[in-house]
Amino acid sequence: MSWIQKLYETYEQCHSTASFDTASGDAILLPIGHTTQEAQIEITIDHNGDFSRAAVLPKTDSQTIIPCTEESGGRSGKKPKPHPLSDKLQYVAKDFSEFGGTVTSGYAENPMEPYEEYEKLLSAWCESGNSDPKAVRVLDYIRKGTVIKDLVNYGVLVAGPDGELIEQWEKKPIPEIFKVSPNKRQAEAFVRWSVEIPGDPQTKLHTDRKLFESWAKYYESTKTHKTLCYVTGDLSFAAEQHPKKLRHDADQAKIISSNDTSGFTFRGRFQTSDQACGVSYEVTQKAHNALRWLIRKQGYMHNDQAIVAWSTAGIKVPDPLMDSFDFLDNDSLVPATTSEEFAHKLNQKLRGYHTNLGDSADIVVMGIDSATPGRISITFYRELTGSDFLNRIKNWYETCSWWISRDKQKIAIKYIGTPALSDIAESAYGKNISDKLQKSTLERLLPCIIDGEKLPADIVESCVRRASNRIGIEKRMWEKTLSIACAIYRKYYWSKGFNMSLEENRKSRDYLYGRLLALADNIESWALNESDENRQTTAARLMNRFAEHPFTTWRTIYLALAPYKARLGKKVSSREKLITEVGSKFLAEDFKSDKKLSGEFLLGYYCQREALWISQKTNSQGQILDVDEKNEVNGNVGTQD
Numbered sequence: 001m002s003w004i005q006k007l008y009e010t011y012e013q014c015h016s017t018a019s020f021d022t023a024s025g026d027a028i029l030l031p032i033g034h035t036t037q038e039a040q041i042e043i044t045i046d047h048n049g050d051f052s053r054a055a056v057l058p059k060t061d062s063q064t065i066i067p068c069t070e071e072s073g074g075r076s077g078k079k080p081k082p083h084p085l086s087d088k089l090q091y092v093a094k095d096f097s098e099f100g101g102t103v104t105s106g107y108a109e110n111p112m113e114p115y116e117e118y119e120k121l122l123s124a125w126c127e128s129g130n131s132d133p134k135a136v137r138v139l140d141y142i143r144k145g146t147v148i149k150d151l152v153n154y155g156v157l158v159a160g161p162d163g164e165l166i167e168q169w170e171k172k173p174i175p176e177i178f179k180v181s182p183n184k185r186q187a188e189a190f191v192r193w194s195v196e197i198p199g200d201p202q203t204k205l206h207t208d209r210k211l212f213e214s215w216a217k218y219y220e221s222t223k224t225h226k227t228l229c230y231v232t233g234d235l236s237f238a239a240e241q242h243p244k245k246l247r248h249d250a251d252q253a254k255i256i257s258s259n260d261t262s263g264f265t266f267r268g269r270f271q272t273s274d275q276a277c278g279v280s281y282e283v284t285q286k287a288h289n290a291l292r293w294l295i296r297k298q299g300y301m302h303n304d305q306a307i308v309a310w311s312t313a314g315i316k317v318p319d320p321l322m323d324s325f326d327f328l329d330n331d332s333l334v335p336a337t338t339s340e341e342f343a344h345k346l347n348q349k350l351r352g353y354h355t356n357l358g359d360s361a362d363i364v365v366m367g368i369d370s371a372t373p374g375r376i377s378i379t380f381y382r383e384l385t386g387s388d389f390l391n392r393i394k395n396w397y398e399t400c401s402w403w404i405s406r407d408k409q410k411i412a413i414k415y416i417g418t419p420a421l422s423d424i425a426e427s428a429y430g431k432n433i434s435d436k437l438q439k440s441t442l443e444r445l446l447p448c449i450i451d452g453e454k455l456p457a458d459i460v461e462s463c464v465r466r467a468s469n470r471i472g473i474e475k476r477m478w479e480k481t482l483s484i485a486c487a488i489y490r491k492y493y494w495s496k497g498f499n500m501s502l503e504e505n506r507k508s509r510d511y512l513y514g515r516l517l518a519l520a521d522n523i524e525s526w527a528l529n530e531s532d533e534n535r536q537t538t539a540a541r542l543m544n545r546f547a548e549h550p551f552t553t554w555r556t557i558y559l560a561l562a563p564y565k566a567r568l569g570k571k572v573s574s575r576e577k578l579i580t581e582v583g584s585k586f587l588a589e590d591f592k593s594d595k596k597l598s599g600e601f602l603l604g605y606y607c608q609r610e611a612l613w614i615s616q617k618t619n620s621q622g623q624i625l626d627v628d629e630k631n632e633v634n635g636n637v638g639t640q641d
Contacts, residue, residue: 003381004279005231006312006364007287010294014314015286018293020207022063027296030065031212032285033219035073036249038062039086039206040180040189041156043147047197049140051150056176057192064192064206067215069121070241070281076252079106082118084125084215085135085205086192091118094145099152100164101187119143130218132211134195147191157186220281229280231287236280243288246368246376247295247306253376255368256284291366302422304370305439307380307446309389312362318353318393320365320449321442324417325406327397335415339401339500342416346397350390357386365389365450369439379443382450389450396449399494402487403610405479412476416500419484421445427484428462431477460492464599468547470540486606489599498600502607509590510597513550514604515582517543520557522612523575527564547601551594 011029018029028036039062044052064086071081082091090096090103097103097111107113119142126136141147148165151157158175160166165187169178175186182188193205202208220237227238242256256279291308295301299308300321311317318327325335328345336342357363367380384392397418404417419427425441426433433441447453467485470478490498503511521539528535538560539546546553558579565572583591 002383003366003378004283004287006362006383007290008231008283009312010310010314011286011290013312020065020209022065022206027293028065029293030289031216032282033067033216034065034212035068035245037064037066037190038249039064039192040177041151041191042194043191044194044196045137045141047137049137051141051146052196054151054154054156056156056180059180066206069219074241074244077106078104080104082114082121084121085138087118088190089148089187090114092142092191093147094142095148099148099159125215125218128218130214130221132214133197134205134208134211137195138193223281228278229283230278231283232280236282239279239281239284242284246288246292247301253370253374255376257375302438303435307367309363309365311357312364315356315361317357317363317389320393320446321421323420323423324397325415335413335417337416339416342401343398346394350394354390359385359387361386363389367443367446380446392450392452395452400487400491402483402490402500404483419487424484424488427466427481428459455488455492460488460599463488464602467602468544470543471536482602482606485599486602489602498603502611507585508600509586510600511604512582512585513597514601515608516554516579517546518605518608519575519579520561522609523561523572524564527567530567547597549594550597551592
C-alpha cells in the first residue's frame with residue numbers, strides 16, 4: 001500500500017494551497033467527496049429560490065466541481081445514482097417527463113424516480129446541521145418543478161410545436177445547446193448552479209469552498225461502519241467504493257475495486273471486502289484526488305497509459321520522459337552546441353532542483369495502465385530520495401546525448417541533447433507504431449532512467465536497423481532517427497568512450513567503414529548539386545545493403561563515384577585524399593571482411609559527415625539550423641582541406 005500512502009501524504013501537503021478556479025485551465029486538486037463534470041447549462045437563482053436567468057456554457061468554461069456520493073462518483077449502468085447538487089436534467093427537473101424527456105432505461109417504469117432520489121438526497125443535506133444556505137435555495141427552486149419550463153422560456157432549451165423538447169436538431173443555424181450537449185441531445189445536458197445572495201460575492205457554487213466543506217462534513221456524518229485502515233493504522237469510516245476518473249473525465253477504470261460480492265474479487269479468501277482491502281474513505285478520497293491532480297498537472301499521457309513523477313512535498317521535479325531540449329527550457333534560449341556547454345546547462349538546471357528538493361525529499365515515479373476496461377494496474381512504481389532521483393536523471397541525460405535533429409515551429413534545428421522516450425520508441429518502430437507497442441516500449445525504457453538499467457538490446461538494434469534503411473524514411477524523419485540511433489548506441493556502449501566529434505585515431509572496422517560511406521555520399525552529393533540534380537546518392541540508396549555487406553557494397557559505391565569525381569575535377573582531390581587516409585587505417589583482414597556492421601558505423605558516418613559540414617546558418621534567436629542543402633554538399637570543408 002506504499003503508493004496510496006505517498007499519494008495521501010502528497011494531498012495533505014498540497015491541498016491547503018490548491019485552487020478551485022476551473023476556468024483557469026489548471027489541474028484541480030479536488031476536495032473530499034467531490035468530482036468533476038462537464039456542464040452545459042448554468043442556472044442562476046436569487047436569494048428567494050426563484051429563477052433569475054440561465055446560460056449555455058462554452059466548452060472552455062464547462063469544467064465543474066460537483067459534490068458526489070461514493071455511489072454517484074462511480075455511477076454507471078442502467079440506473080445511475082444522482083449527484084446531490086448539480087446533475088443532468090432528468091434528475092434536477094421535476095417537469096422533465098412533462099416536456100417529453102426520456103429517462104435512463106432503468107428508471108423507465110417510474111420516470112419520476114430520478115428526480116425523487118435527487119430531491120431526497122439534496123433534502124437530507126439541507127435539513128442536516130451541516131447544510132449550506134445556497135444549497136437550500138437550490139432545493140427551494142427545484143421543488144417548484146419549473147426547471148425545463150424556465151429554460152425553454154429563457155431560450156436555453158428548444159421545444160417543438162407540441163411543447164416537447166426536440167430530441168435532435170437537423171437544420172441550420174444550430175442552437176448553442178445542441179452544439180455542446182452530449183451526443184448533441186439537449187435532454188442530456190448537465191446543469192450547474194449559481195445563487196445570488198445579497199452581500200455574498202461568491203455566487204458560483206462550483207467554486208465555493210464553504211459549500212465544499214459543508215458537503216464533505218455532512219457526507220462523512222452519514223457513515224457508520226468503521227474498519228482498520230491499512231494506510232493510517234487507525235479505525236476509520238470505511239470506503240464503500242473507490243474513485244474513478246483518474247486519467248480523464250471519461251475514465252471508468254479503478255485501481256481499487258473489492259465490492260464484487262458475486263464474483264471472485266475476494267470470495268474464497270475473505271468474508272468481506274474490508275478484509276480484502278481495508279482503506280478508509282478519507283484516505284482513498286485524498287489519495288485518488290492527488291493522483292488525478294498529478295496526472296493532469298505534470299503527467300505523461302498516451303491513451304490509457306499514464307506516467308508521473310512527483311515530490312510528496314509538492315515541489316516541482318524533472319519529468320523523466322522529457323527530452324533535454326524541453327528540460328533545459330530551450331524554447332527561448334540558444335540550445336547547446338558543444339558537449340561542454342550541454343554539461344554546463346544540465347548541471348546548472350539540476351542545481352536549481354537540488355536546492356529546492358534537498359537530499360532526502362521523497363520522490364515517487366508511478367506508471368498506470370488499463371488491465372481491463374474497468375481496472376487499472378500499476379505498471380511501474382519506484383520511491384527515491386531527491387539526490388538519487390536527480391543523479392539518475394543527470395546520468396541519463398549525460399550518457400544518452402548526441403546531436404539531435406528536431407523541428408521547432410517548422411524550422412529544423414540541431415543541438416546536443418537527449419531524446420525523449422517517446423521519440424526513441426518512434427525511431428525504433430516507426431511513425432505508425434501501435435499503441436500497445438508504444439506503451440510496452442516506454443515501460444521497458446523507464447527503468448533505464450530511474451533504475452540505471454542497461455538499454456534493451458533489441459530496441460537499440462531496431463533503431464540502428466531503421467537508421468540504416470535511409471531510402472525507406474522521409475529525409476527529416478531519417479535525420480531524427482539517425483541522431484537517436486547514434487545516441488542510444490553510444491549509451492549502450494558507453495564504456496567504449498565514443499565522442500560526438502570525429503575521432504580520427506579510432507581504427508575500429510565499423511567506425512572506419514562509416515567514415516568511408518560519409519565521404520562517398522558527400523562527393524556524389526556535391527557533384528549532383530553542381531548540376532542541380534535532386535536525387536539520392538548511390539551511398540544513400542545502398543546504405544542498408546552496405547550495413548549488411550560492407551566490403552562488396554563499398555566496391556559498388558566507390559566505382560559509381562568515377563563520373564562524379566571527373567565532373568568535379570581537382571576540387572575533389574581533398575576528398576580522395578581522405579578516402580585514402582581512412583582506408584589506410586584498416587587492417588587488411590578487417591577491410592576484406594563482409595561481416596555485418598554494428599551500429600558503430602552510424603557513429604563514424606555521422607561524425608565524418610559533420611566534420612565536412614562547416615557552413616551553418618543561425619536564426620534570429622541564435623539557434624543552429626540544418627545546413628543549407630547547397631552548402632551541405634558544395635565541398636566547403638574544414639581543416640582537412
